């Protein structure tokens with residue numbers, strides 16, 4: 553699926569099941585190769601990034617069985633071979649092969665990652681972490697060659713709070729000699745999910761979900777079975793869509809705590825929200841107040857929800873300011889909204905969004921959005 557075509561004008565109604573988290577899945581799959589024994593992942597989202605990762609592991613010699621939302625990864629015959637091009641360029645999270653292969657074999661040669669291309673996305677903090685663990689990092693024809701005779705635990709302070717660097721360092725440090733401390737670590741729920749899997753595989757990780765993570769390296773790891781947490785970005789997107797279309801939607805199979813920043817902002821606008829143990833009902837209203845939103849690292853409002861939220865803010869009564877403190881240039885959607893009749897100005901890292909009836913997008917123009925995150929299994933609507 554390369555595009556979604558949306559015929560607008562209808563409120564969304566019903567119940568939608570949220571799949572496992574993409575940003576967890578594409579870290580858990582490479583994490584599984586730290587063990588020679590089989591690892592089973594449940595609640596896996598059906599996404600192209602997952603399919604590409606399956607191919608990547610196959611290229612490295614792993615046996616992968618993927619049946620709907622379950623994957624069994626057998627890495628007993630896996631080798632660390634250079635992967636400068638090809639599938640590694642198709643997704644961001646291929647960078648996790650660096651930490652995972654380094655941890656298991658002491659060596660990795662991986663091309664620079666692909667992924668959403670909203671602005672330069674450096675990986676200097678990943679490299680700083682590998683080097684602190686004793687690895688030598690060089691560039692070979694545009695790919696990074698990372699090798700270490702022996703990985704040794706170290707204290708690593710991240711200059712920027714990075715999801716990818718935190719997870720990559722956890723992966724490599726799990727098999728290092730001694731203790732690694734990551735300071736200024738990212739706190740996203742997906743990081744806890746990865747630490748939970750690694751601990752089930754025999755790692756000794758404490759503090760995931762806080763700014764200080766302690767990893768005591770272990771010599772070997774075992775197989776296990778792990779169920780992936782729900783995708784809070786997919787869930788937040790459906791919540792925003794329910795509000796934008798003045799619909800009534802139950803977003804099911806979620807952890808409401810992971811969605812607190814979205815829930816709070818929608819409530820501030822006047823959207824009615826009812827939280828249950830594992831679901832959230834969102835009831836849209838005819839009028840909304842304008843609000844200012846700051847996209848931040850977790851537990852702040854997620855940058856991955858910045859674009860749908862910006863679209864929703866065109867539906868309010870006044871002027872809203874959306875500021876992205878994670879990716880300052882993540883505003884490629886704004887010219888498209890303006891083409892539909894919205895009134896949005898980008899100034900620095902902020903979008904100034906004028907709401908009100910005259911500024912609401914009306915065009916019946918065909919809008920295409922990348923469909924990478926949308927899980928096929930989440931699409932059919934069920935009567936709620």
Ligand SMILES: CC(=O)N[C@H]1[C@@H](OP(=O)(O)OP(=O)(O)OC[C@H]2O[C@@H](n3ccc(=O)[nH]c3=O)[C@H](O)[C@@H]2O)O[C@H](CO)[C@@H](O)[C@@H]1O
Nearest residue numbers: 575644645673674675676677678712713714715716878879
């Ligand atoms: C596969 C995955 O999980 N992707 C998510 C992950 O991306 P990703 O892990 O790539 O994002 P990071 O958390 O690393 O990036 C956060 C900020 O730190 C900067 N930075 C990051 C690393 C580094 O070495 N140097 C550096 O300067 C980035 O440019 C960015 O401004 O977190 C992002 C921020 O929540 C989300 O938008 C992505 O959906």
Ligand SMILES: C=C(OP(=O)(O)O)C(=O)O
Nearest residue numbers: 644645666667668856925
């Ligand atoms: C930025 C995203 O993905 P990635 O980091 O995988 O490019 C996203 O899913 O919003």
